[in-house]
Amino acid sequence: MYYASFGMLAIVIHVIINLDALRKPKGTANRTVRERYRQFLYIVMLYYLSDILWGILYSRKLIPLAYADTVLYFAAMVLSVLLWTRFVVSYLGKKSLYNSILIIGGWVIMSYEVIVLIINFFYPIVFSFSKDKEYQPGQARYITLIIQMGLFMMTSVYALLVAVRAEGSESFQHRTIGVSGLVMTIFILLQSVYPLLPFYAIGCLLATCIIHSFVISNERHEQRTEMATARKMAYRDPLTGVKNKLSYLESVSGIDERIQKGEIEEFGVVVFDLNGLKRINDTLGHDAGDVYIQDGCRLICHQFKHSPVFRVGGDEFIAFLEGADYENRETLLHDFNARIIDNLKKGAVVVSSGLGEYMPGRDRDYQEIFKRADRKMYECKGYLKSLPAGNEA
Numbered sequence: 001m002y003y004a005s006f007g008m009l010a011i012v013i014h015v016i017i018n019l020d021a022l023r024k025p026k027g028t029a030n031r032t033v034r035e036r037y038r039q040f041l042y043i044v045m046l047y048y049l050s051d052i053l054w055g056i057l058y059s060r061k062l063i064p065l066a067y068a069d070t071v072l073y074f075a076a077m078v079l080s081v082l083l084w085t086r087f088v089v090s091y092l093g094k095k096s097l098y099n100s101i102l103i104i105g106g107w108v109i110m111s112y113e114v115i116v117l118i119i120n121f122f123y124p125i126v127f128s129f130s131k132d133k134e135y136q137p138g139q140a141r142y143i144t145l146i147i148q149m150g151l152f153m154m155t156s157v158y159a160l161l162v163a164v165r166a167e168g169s170e171s172f173q174h175r176t177i178g179v180s181g182l183v184m185t186i187f188i189l190l191q192s193v194y195p196l197l198p199f200y201a202i203g204c205l206l207a208t209c210i211i212h213s214f215v216i217s218n219e220r221h222e223q224r225t226e227m228a229t230a231r232k233m234a235y236r237d238p239l240t241g242v243k244n245k246l247s248y249l250e251s252v253s254g255i256d257e258r259i260q261k262g263e264i265e266e267f268g269v270v271v272f273d274l275n276g277l278k279r280i281n282d283t284l285g286h287d288a289g290d291v292y293i294q295d296g297c298r299l300i301c302h303q304f305k306h307s308p309v310f311r312v313g314g315d316e317f318i319a320f321l322e323g324a325d326y327e328n329r330e331t332l333l334h335d336f337n338a339r340i341i342d343n344l345k346k347g348a349v350v351v352s353s354g355l356g357e358y359m360p361g362r363d364r365d366y367q368e369i370f371k372r373a374d375r376k377m378y379e380c381k382g383y384l385k386s387l388p389a390g391n392e393a
Contacts, residue, residue: 004055006198007055010198010201013205014041014044014048014205021037021038021212022038022041033090036086037087039083039086040080040083040086043076043080044080046072046076047076047204050073054066054070055198058135061133066129070135071117071120074117075113077148078109078112078148081106082106084106084152084155084184085151088102088155088177088181102151102154102158105147105150105151106151109151112144112147116140120138120140126141141192141195145189145191148188153181153182153185155181156177156178156179156180156181158178159175159177160174160175160178180208181207183203183207183210190203191203234246239290240294242297243310244311244312245310252366255366259363265360266327267321267326268356268369269366269369269373270373271318271353271377272296273315273352274293274296274315276292276350292349295348295349296315296317297309300336303335303339304321306324307321307322307325333355336351336353337380340384344387353380354378354379355376356369356370356374357372
């Protein structure tokens with residue numbers, strides 16, 4: 001039972017650590033790799049179960065059953081080697097003659113073990129039990145372990161060589177695969193020296209723990225980072241880099257919720273509209289119009305640098321003012337308009353603007369603030385058009 005107890009602990013840890021990897025992959029970009037690793041994990045579980053059962057049967061001297069389980073034990077062992085090889089080749093994703101040799105090596109050891117286990121029924125070359133019901137390893141068992149060590153060593157060296165040519169996290173992951181293979185090689189060697197100790201099971205447990213800790217977890221982190229980046233890009237305007245309309249609508253919902261809860265006391269909205277964009281598009285082309293939009297956005301962001309800015313239309317922008325920008329709103333808007341009048345004289349980008357301030361107890365939602373800001377923006381637009389050169393804006 002002492003022998004079986006380690007296998008019981010190993011299979012519990014194995015399932016806990018690899019619970020996600022044991023599930024069938026769905027729609028992942030590296031689905032083939034995940035499926036092959038999943039197959040390897042399940043065969044390792046089968047090996048643990050046969051190892052546990054062997055410890056129980058052997059301790060109770062149930063030799064016929066122990067014999068059958070020993071056959072399963074060796075079959076699971078060599079199948080795990082084959083599946084490990086397929087996983088490593090698939091994970092590294094390199095097509096080469098060396099890859100083919102590794103896969104062939106996996107099938108060779110599998111075929112060899114099937115043959116010697118069949119022969120073992122008639123002539124004990126892999127293992128046997130003495131008249132005293134003691135387990136006795138055969139010469140073919142050592143050949144099996146030597147071939148396994150060679151194959152694990154080859155996959156490890158291959159992974160480490162690929163890691164040298166890789167960069168960043170990819171290099172780190174490949175090195176981890178290589179190290180885990182070396183761990184298996186060492187523990188197979190120990191298993192060959194001490195046949196009645198569960199060294200192969202220890203090696204499998206350590207190897208899968210290493211892969212989970214440094215490869216699977218790292219891939220999950222990268223996936224979360226990619227998802228966060230994709231989400232961030234979904235909320236960004238590709239032309240100007242500021243927040244887009246989707247982000248604006250979600251922010252408006254948040255503002256409405258805060259108004260309903262009474263969590264806002266000081267809040268302002270500035271509505272911006274670029275003057276003359278249609279004329280520029282019609283006369284100079286849309287590329288020039290894009291540059292004009294970018295210039296206008298840059299001007300807004302520079303002046304209201306502590307506030308979120310949204311592009312909500314082709315030439316429409318909105319800024320939410322809170323904190324320091326809200327406290328300095330009059331000065332900021334005054335300086336902004338002074339710059340716009342100067343731009344009007346120079347023929348540079350012209351932006352109309354209007355400020356709306358939240359009135360506690362009066363404004364029921366964001367739209368009431370926005371309407372006042374929008375109305376003032378149109379008043380500003382009319383004023384700018386009334387100035388000399390205003391008709392060009």
